[in-house]
Amino acid sequence: xxKFLKILVILILIAIVFYLTNKLLMPKYMDSLVEGxxxxxxxxxxxxxxxxxxxDCEVYANFSPMVIYEETGITSxxxxxSQQLLWQxxxxxxxxxxxxxxxxxxxxxxxxxYDKPVSEAYNRLTLDKMKWSKQKYEMIKASMTDxxxxxSYIFPILRYxxxxxxxxxxxxxxxxxxxxxxxxxxxINKNVKPVESLPTKRRLSNYQFSDITYSYLDKMTAxxxxxxxxxxxxxxxSVYPFWYDEYDAQIEDYAxxxxxxxxxxxxxxxxIGIDYxxxxxDSGLHLNLYGATKLSKYFAKILxxxxxxxxxxxxxxxxxxxxxxxxxxxEETGL
Amino acid sequence: xxLVSGAFIGIMIITAILYYLSPKKFKPYVLLIISILVxxxxxxxxxxxxxxxxxxxxxxxxxxxxxxxxxxxxVVTLVINLGILVVIKSELVKNIIVPLGVSYYTFQVVSYLIxxxxxxxxxxxxxxxYFLYTMYFPYLFIGPINRYDDISKTLFETDKKFNPQSxxxxxxxxxxxxxxxxxxxxxxxxxxxxxxxNPSEYNGAFALFAMLLYSIQLYADFSGGIDIVLGFxxxxxxxxxxxxxxxxxxxxxxxFWRRWHISLSSWFRDYVYIPLGGNRCSKLRNYFxxxxxxxxSGLWHGVNYIxxxxxxxxxxxxxxxxxxxxxxxxxxxxxxVVSFLxxxxxxxxxxQSLQMIGSVFTTFNYQELFSNILNLGLNLANxxxxxxxxxxxxxxxxxxxxxxxxxxxxxxxxKLIIFAVLVWIVLIFGMYGIGFNASDFIYNKF
Numbered sequence: 109x110x111k112f113l114k115i116l117v118i119l120i121l122i123a124i125v126f127y128l129t130n131k132l133l134m135p136k137y138m139d140s141l142v143e144g145x146x147x148x149x150x151x152x153x154x155x156x157x158x159x160x161x162x163x164d165c166e167v168y169a170n171f172s173p174m175v176i177y178e179e180t181g182i183t184s185x186x187x188x189x190s191q192q193l194l195w196q197x198x199x200x201x202x203x204x205x206x207x208x209x210x211x212x213x214x215x216x217x218x219x220x221x222y223d224k225p226v227s228e229a230y231n232r233l234t235l236d237k238m239k240w241s242k243q244k245y246e247m248i249k250a251s252m253t254d255x256x257x258x259x260s261y262i263f264p265i266l267r268y269x270x271x272x273x274x275x276x277x278x279x280x281x282x283x284x285x286x287x288x289x290x291x292x293x294x295x296i297n298k299n300v301k302p303v304e305s306l307p308t309k310r311r312l313s314n315y316q317f318s319d320i321t322y323s324y325l326d327k328m329t330a331x332x333x334x335x336x337x338x339x340x341x342x343x344x345x346s347v348y349p350f351w352y353d354e355y356d357a358q359i360e361d362y363a364x365x366x367x368x369x370x371x372x373x374x375x376x377x378x379x380i381g382i383d384y385x386x387x388x389x390d391s392g393l394h395l396n397l398y399g400a401t402k403l404s405k406y407f408a409k410i411l412x413x414x415x416x417x418x419x420x421x422x423x424x425x426x427x428x429x430x431x432x433x434x435x436x437x438x439e440e441t442g443l
Numbered sequence: 444x445x446l447v448s449g450a451f452i453g454i455m456i457i458t459a460i461l462y463y464l465s466p467k468k469f470k471p472y473v474l475l476i477i478s479i480l481v482x483x484x485x486x487x488x489x490x491x492x493x494x495x496x497x498x499x500x501x502x503x504x505x506x507x508x509x510x511x512x513x514x515x516x517x518v519v520t521l522v523i524n525l526g527i528l529v530v531i532k533s534e535l536v537k538n539i540i541v542p543l544g545v546s547y548y549t550f551q552v553v554s555y556l557i558x559x560x561x562x563x564x565x566x567x568x569x570x571x572x573y574f575l576y577t578m579y580f581p582y583l584f585i586g587p588i589n590r591y592d593d594i595s596k597t598l599f600e601t602d603k604k605f606n607p608q609s610x611x612x613x614x615x616x617x618x619x620x621x622x623x624x625x626x627x628x629x630x631x632x633x634x635x636x637x638x639x640x641n642p643s644e645y646n647g648a649f650a651l652f653a654m655l656l657y658s659i660q661l662y663a664d665f666s667g668g669i670d671i672v673l674g675f676x677x678x679x680x681x682x683x684x685x686x687x688x689x690x691x692x693x694x695x696x697x698x699f700w701r702r703w704h705i706s707l708s709s710w711f712r713d714y715v716y717i718p719l720g721g722n723r724c725s726k727l728r729n730y731f732x733x734x735x736x737x738x739x740s741g742l743w744h745g746v747n748y749i750x751x752x753x754x755x756x757x758x759x760x761x762x763x764x765x766x767x768x769x770x771x772x773x774x775x776x777x778x779x780v781v782s783f784l785x786x787x788x789x790x791x792x793x794x795q796s797l798q799m800i801g802s803v804f805t806t807f808n809y810q811e812l813f814s815n816i817l818n819l820g821l822n823l824a825n826x827x828x829x830x831x832x833x834x835x836x837x838x839x840x841x842x843x844x845x846x847x848x849x850x851x852x853x854x855x856x857x858k859l860i861i862f863a864v865l866v867w868i869v870l871i872f873g874m875y876g877i878g879f880n881a882s883d884f885i886y887n888k889f
Contacts, residue, residue, distance in 0.1 A: 111855070118856050122863040129871065228877055255877055259449055269871045273824035 126265075128283075132275070133268040136282040137237065142289040143168075143190045147200070148237035149290055150187055155208035156426060158417050159184035161293070162201055163216030164192040166344035169394035171214075173292035174437045175404035177430050180412040181419030186293030191230035194219045194324040199247040200234075201328060205335060206241070212415055213332055214340045217359050217370075218351070220325070223318035225253045235261065291437050296397050298441070303384035303392040307350040315354035322362075329366050338369070338415060345373040345382055345403065347392030371410070373403065380406045397441055444485060445883050446584050446671045447624050447875070454481060454580075455617070455675050459610075462679055467601040471575050474598075474679070478580040482543065489542035492531075496524050497577045500552040504559040504566030504573075517560050524549055524556075533746050544583030546743055550710055552577055555591045557714055564592050572599050581675050585668035585886050587686040587706035597681045608851070609680055611858055615850070616674030618865040619839075623667030624884065625873030626832045631660035633820040633874070639790060642799065647806025650786075650799040657789050658782040659833060661885055662690065665704070668884045689840050691781075694773035695762040696755060699781060707743065711736045730760050750796075751787035758784075788885070828872050 137144030146168060159182060161167045168188030176184050187200050197219060204210075225231060231251045238244045248261050260267040271279075289295065332339040341363055343351055356372055363370035373380065380402050384392060387399025395403060411417055420426040444450050458477050465473040483490055503520040507513050528549045531541055555576070559566045567573040575598060576591055638645040638653045645653075669686045676683045686705050693699035700708040712721075719732040734756040741752020758780050767773055783803075786796035817823060839846060850861060 114856050115859065118859055122859070125863075126867065129867065133871070257449070260876065265870055266876055269873065269876070272871050273822060 130263070130265045132279060132283060133271050134236065134264050135232075135268065135271070136278050136286075137233075138282045138287055138289070139278045141233070142295065144233040144236055145286065145289055146293060146295065147187065147189050147234055148239070149286075149288060150185060150204075150293065151239060153185060153292070154426075154429065156420075157183045157185040157208060157210050157292075159212045159214060159411060160201070160204055160208075160210040161186040161188060161214045161216070162192070162197045162204075163188050163214075163344075164219055165190050165394055166216045166218050166346050167214070168290070168293055168295050169297065169389075169396075170344045170346070170400050170403055171407065172294040172397075172400050172404040174294065174430075174434055175401050176408040176411065177420070178434055179405055179408040180417075181421035181427075182408065182411050182417045183420050183426065183430070184292065184411075186290075188216075188293060189234040191222075191226050192219060192234055193222055193225065193251060194321045195250040196234050196247055198324045198328050198331075199243040199250070201331060203238075203241060203243040205331070206243075209335055210337060211417060212338045212340060212411065213328075214342055215328065216344050217341050217355075218343065218346070218349075220317045220321045220359070221349075221355065223320050225251050228253050228256055231256070232267075236264065291433065294400070296441060297389045297394070298397045299389040300386060300396060300398075301389055301391050302386065303347055303388060307348055307392075309350060309352070312352070315352055315358075317355070317358055325362065329368065341368055341370040343370075343372040343374060344395075345377050345380065345399075346394060347374075347384060347388075349393075369414070373406075376406070397443070401443060444481075445887075446668050447621055455678075459675075459678050463603075463605045467603075470601050470603060471572060471599050475571055475575040475578065478575065478578040481580040482578060482583065485543050486540065488540050492527060492540075492542040492545060493548055493577060496527070496549060496552045497574055499523050500556045501567070501570055501573045503556055505568070507559055507566065513560060517556065520556055521553065524552055529742075532742065547583060547586050547588050548577050550588045550707070550743075551591075554588070554710060554714060558591060567591070567595070575599070579681075581672040582683065585665070585672060585884050586704075587669060587672070587683060588710055589683060589706070593684055594681070600680075603680050606680060610678045611862075612847075612851075613674045613677030613679075615862060615865065616670050616677060618674075618862065618869060620667040620670030620674060621869045621873065622832070622865065623663040623670065623836065625869055625875050627829065627836060628660050628664035628667060628885075629874035630821065630825060630829045630832075631656045631663075633825075635660065635789060637820045642790065642795060646799060646802035646808075648803075648809040648812040651803045652812055653789055654782045654786055654799075654803075657785045658691070658778065661785060661788065662687070663836065664884055665886045668886060691778055692774055692841075693777050693781075694770055695777055696759040696780065697762060699777055700755070700759070707740065711740055715739060733759055747793060748787055750793045751784055754784050832872070 135141060135144060143165075157173075159173075159176070161171055161173075161184065165188065168186050171184075171186055173184040173186060176182055187204055189196070189200075192200070197215060201213060201215075231248075231253070235244065235248060235251065238247070248258060252258070329339055331337075341359055343356070343359070351372075351374060359370055359372075362368070382395070382399050382402055387395050387402065389396040420430070454477075458474070461473050461477065462470055479490075482493065499520050503516050506516050510516060528545060530536060531539060531545055558564060567576070572595075576589075576595065579589075579594075579598060582589060634656055635653055638649050666687045673683050673685070684706060688702040688705065690699055690703035693702050716732055716736045719735060720728055721732065722729050724732070734753065737752040737756030737759070738749060739752070740755070741749040744751070767776075783800050786799050787793060790796045790799055816826075821829070850858065853861070
């Protein structure tokens with residue numbers, strides 16, 4: 109019995125060492141590559157959002173829930189991540205619905221153009237810090253590139269072991285703690301890098317969205333309908349990559365067939381007041397803080413006027429939390 | 444499938460479980476079925492070759508017993524089997540499928556055939572057992588070349604109970620094989636790949652650096668693979684013979700070949716060298732026999748390696764004329780000769796290999812090598828890991844018996860800790876996975 113206990117203690121100690129090593133070697137996504145921590149920051153949130161944004165960088169860089177709240181009292185959260193693919197958006201939505209039932213889901217359709225996994229690095233940014241669930245498992249299966257395997261997601265040490273010589277202060281500082289990098293999923297970027305030239309329309313051999321992306325869009329539509337959620341399709345006003353008229357027509361058609369609202373913000377750039385010489389941080393791929401503020405104010409109005417959403421500014425409990433966060437937000441943004 | 448892949452680890456675990464869970468008399472058959480499945484999964488078409496080799500030698504073995512034309516049967520069967528090997532190895536037919544382990548199993552069936560012909564032992568009557576002899580899957584990846592009389596007892600034995608000590612030793616050895624392959628061989632492979640990519644720039648000192656490193660790499664790689672095969676066999680309580688015995692402490696080329704790839708060199712000794720007359724003949728004839736053996740040994744590796752084999756034969760003969768008393772001088776000279784000759788394995792053509800050897804004596808760019816050493820694909824941290832790992836390898840090899848017996852007498856808890864530390868080291872410092880261009884075992888291609 110004594111021997112058995114000894115072995116058990118040793119096994120537990122070994123497991124702890126392996127667990128800690130695994131934790132140490134995984135990227136922390138706190139000071140560098142912060143995009144990797146966006147998906148997981150949602151878990152610590154109070155789950156009372158009436159609007160959920162899902163999609164790629166065109167949502168987390170362009171829509172500020174803080175501005176939307178300040179303008180309208182509507183609570184929202186951006187569950188965006190870099191190069192979020194359609195199936196990833198679907199499973200993130202499914203996962204979100206386990207925690208809360210928003211009234212509106214806003215989905216950025218830019219990902220419709222990608223019908224296969226783009227790169228392992230982007231997969232990692234979305235998946236690494238996601239909590240384990242059926243959705244995560246399915247998402248990994250759907251997202252893996254040929255060079256990846258499930259084992260490296262279950263045991264990240266198989267992927268990140270080679271970081272042993274790249275460990276920095278960040279890895280030790282955030283071994284057991286995390287810091288918030290976003291405001292309700294919105295990533296602040298104050299840099300300014302104007303659009304130097306507008307994209308030219310390069311001809312493609314095929315403009316048709318693939319069956320696989322449509323199938324996930326169908327699943328997303330069905331999931332929202334089942335849960336009584338209004339699905340809004342949007343195209344954020346990012347100049348790059350070029351959004352073709354042929355793409356637009358397909359989404360327009362899909363929205364009409366399924367009774368969905370579709371807003372292409374590229375058509376409303378002037379009305380929104382976006383100035384591409386001031387409002388983008390990377391020559392038109394993403395809006396910066398100033399552009400995102402303009403777009404969020406514009407969209408806040410649409411949310412307020414077209415949907416039956418609550419103004420939480422009159423709810424003391426919710427409002428006090430948001431006011432505190434808004435104070436921090438204003439301090440950080442200087443707006 | 445690589446011996447260090449997750450798939451192979453899974454196959455080893457499943458095989459061991461099924462092997463020990465199966466009823467006594469079915470154990471060899473369970474192993475055979477798994478072997479067939481593993482082999483088929485790597486290409487069903489390859490099965491044709493191994494089945495032909497197995498059946499022809501099995502039938503020939505039985506025919507030897509009651510037939511007057513023993514010699515004819517022997518010759519015909521040898522021609523069929525060695526013919527297939529030569530056709531495949533010489534690349535005479537384009538786009539021909541190279542079956543996994545063809546060099547290993549062909550030599551196994553030939554040794555069986557000749558042994559039965561010489562009445563060394565009786566032919567195997569149970570065809571399933573004979574198939575297991577040729578198709579036992581672990582050895583097909585990297586060797587060793589087994590002999591029927593060495594392996595049959597433990598391979599066909601049915602009265603086996605799970606032996607924790609044997610399993611532990613086996614698993615530890617598998618872990619050590621992973622250590623050698625993933626930490627040492629794959630790390631050196633990064634350097635070798637960079638150096639060989641640009642021969643016009645990386646010659647002279649760089650070429651010498653590559654040759655010396657390759658000596659370590661090939662040993663770590665080949666013996667690491669053998670460790671996995673022998674370790675797994677140990678778990679199943681199947682005793683395979685050792686393939687290495689500290690080859691780099693050899694004092695001459697003759698000794699080197701007694702310590703390196705032992706199963707191949709002993710095969711050539713028993714089935715080529717001795718039948719040719721060995722050393723019981725004139726000196727000149729003996730030198731001729733030696734050269735023939737090494738030419739064939741080169742050919743076994745492939746047409747591109749004939750010159751490598753020939754040089755080994757020549758240096759072996761030269762070694763007979765030069766006697767130096769200092770063993771450290773002998774060891775150093777032998778190591779350098781062997782390392783220079785590995786050039787034929789490093790660079791793609793024999794001409795380029797000879798040019799690189801020549802450049803060592805004509806281009807003295809050592810200053811350039813030292814100033815560029817961190818630009819060859821490895822950073823300082825990885826060099827430190829490599830140096831420590833090689834020191835561990837040398838220490839273990841030189842004190843193997845002592846270390847093994849110490850581990851054997853340790854308590855279960857301590858054994859557990861040793862295994863965990865080994866796994867931890869391999870997991871962190873091994874070079875594998877995404878972002879690393881993994882190379883398969885070098886001897887997997889032979």
